[in-house]
Amino acid sequence: MLTVVLIVNALIALLCLYVAWQVWNLRRVLANVADTLISVERNTYAVLHGAPNAIIKGQRGTRQLRKQYRQLQTQLQRAEQVLGLLSLGQTAWRRRSTVVRRFKP
Incomplete structure (x- = not known):
């Protein structure tokens, strides 16, 4: 046992x-x-x-770039209008010159 x-x-x-x-x-x-x-x-x-600060900084930069892009887009539209007017003026001047040459004795 x-x-x-x-x-x-x-x-x-x-x-x-x-x-x-x-x-x-x-x-x-x-x-x-x-x-x-x-x-x-x-x-x-x-x-x-540092991610939150970097994200905020990136958002600010993006906002600034969008603002600049809008301003540049406006300037581009104005430049296109000016170039269009110049082209129209040039075309009109050529036609005028052609018409004047035809009617010159």
Whole structure:
């Protein structure tokens, strides 16, 4: 009977030792995962920390470029009108010159 108790005790001790070893391994793995997550969080923060300011700066730049584009578009329309008038004037001048040459004696 004593032998059975000792064997059962030894088996329980081995089982507890195995469970303790598994828990220790799990703790080690969880510690590594936690360290990795902390590192990822720090790197993400370092990369994205300045993002809001950069986005705001980009939005301001885009707004300014759109304003300049509208102004340039207006100037382009005016230049096209002027060139159209000059072309019309040139065409009229050529026709006038042709008509004057025909009627010159």
